[in-house]
Amino acid sequence: MDLEIKKDLASNWFKTLQDAFCDNVCKLERNKYQFKSKTWRRNLKKDEGGGEYRILQNGKVFEKVGVNFSKVYGKFPKQFQKKIPGAQKDPRFWASGISVVMHMKNPLIPAMHFNTRYICTTQNWFGGGMDVTPSKIDKTEKKEFHKILKNMCNRHDKNYYKKYKKWCDEYFYLFHRKEPRGIGGIFFDYKKDNFEKDFKFVRDVGTTFQLIFNKIIKKKIKKKWTNKDKEQQYIKRGRYAEFNLLYDRGTKFGLQTGGNVEGILMSLPPLAKWK
Numbered sequence: 001m002d003l004e005i006k007k008d009l010a011s012n013w014f015k016t017l018q019d020a021f022c023d024n025v026c027k028l029e030r031n032k033y034q035f036k037s038k039t040w041r042r043n044l045k046k047d048e049g050g051g052e053y054r055i056l057q058n059g060k061v062f063e064k065v066g067v068n069f070s071k072v073y074g075k076f077p078k079q080f081q082k083k084i085p086g087a088q089k090d091p092r093f094w095a096s097g098i099s100v101v102m103h104m105k106n107p108l109i110p111a112m113h114f115n116t117r118y119i120c121t122t123q124n125w126f127g128g129g130m131d132v133t134p135s136k137i138d139k140t141e142k143k144e145f146h147k148i149l150k151n152m153c154n155r156h157d158k159n160y161y162k163k164y165k166k167w168c169d170e171y172f173y174l175f176h177r178k179e180p181r182g183i184g185g186i187f188f189d190y191k192k193d194n195f196e197k198d199f200k201f202v203r204d205v206g207t208t209f210q211l212i213f214n215k216i217i218k219k220k221i222k223k224k225w226t227n228k229d230k231e232q233q234y235i236k237r238g239r240y241a242e243f244n245l246l247y248d249r250g251t252k253f254g255l256q257t258g259g260n261v262e263g264i265l266m267s268l269p270p271l272a273k274w275k
Helices: 001-029 139-154 159-169 195-220 227-246 251-258 261-265
Strands: 036-041 049-057 062-075 093-106 112-122 125-134 185-189
Touching: 001 049, 001 062, 001 093, 001 112, 001 125, 001 195, 036 261, 049 261, 062 261, 093 195, 093 261, 112 195, 112 227, 125 139, 125 195, 139 185, 139 195, 159 185, 185 195, 185 251, 185 261, 251 261
Parallel strands: none
Antiparallel strands: 036 049, 049 062, 062 093, 093 112, 112 125, 125 185
16 A cells, blocks of 8 residues: 555544544533634644644633644654664654544543654554553452453454553553552554554544543533542642653654644643642
8 A cells, every 4th residue: 555545544543533532521621611723833834734622621521631643744853863774774754643542530430641643754654552541540440441341452453462461561660759640451562463453443442532532521511529539630630741741752753843832731631730
C-alpha cells in the first residue's frame, strides 16, 4: 500500500474518532455543555501541518476533558534525531494522532487517558494506549477494565495483552515517588509489523476506549461523594501532573517538535494539590 494512502487512512481515522468522542461527551453532559475548539498551525511561515484541540470545562460530569487531533510534518531538531527510529538517516517526519484526557467532577470516577498515533520517518509505526487513574481504588472496576482490555487484545494476538500491560505498568510509573500513576492499562509503541493488521488493532483500541469510558462513567455518575473524596482526588491529580511534566514522552515530543503548547498541556488537571 502506498505510504500516502496509509497516512490518509490513519489521520482520517484519528479525526473521525475526535468527532465521535466529543459527540459522546456532549451527550453524557445532556448537551448542556459544549467544547471550545481551537485550530493551530505548527509553523506560521510555511506549511508544516497543525491540528485542532477541543476543551470542555466545568460540566456536570467532566471537570475538564480535552480531545486533541494533530497532523504535522517537518524536520526533527538535531538533538532529537538520535532518539527517533529512522530519523538519523533523514530528519524529515510526518506524524498524526489523537489524545484524550478526562478529569471528572465526581472524584469516585477515575481520570482516563487515551492516545493513538502514526509516525513516519524512514520507518513508519503506530503507538498509543490507554490507562485509568482513580483517586480511590475500586477492585471490581480494575478487574472489569483489564478484562475488557484483555478480550480486545486477544481478538488480534494472544500475546498483546501481557506485553502491552507490562509496558504500561513500567511506563506510567513515578520513579521519584516509587508508585504507579494509576491501575494501568495498555501501552505500545514502534508497532510496524503489518499496516493493515496494526491499523485494525489501533482502531479497536479507539472504539474500546469509548466503550470503557461510557461503562465507567454511567456506573458511577450518581454515586455520592464527600469533601474528603474530593481532597483525595486533588492530591492524586498532583501526581498526574508530575508524571506528565517529568516523564511523558508525548509531552516531550510535542514541545520539542514545535507543537501547540496549550494543546500539549491540556492533559493537566484544572485543579490539583500537594501536601
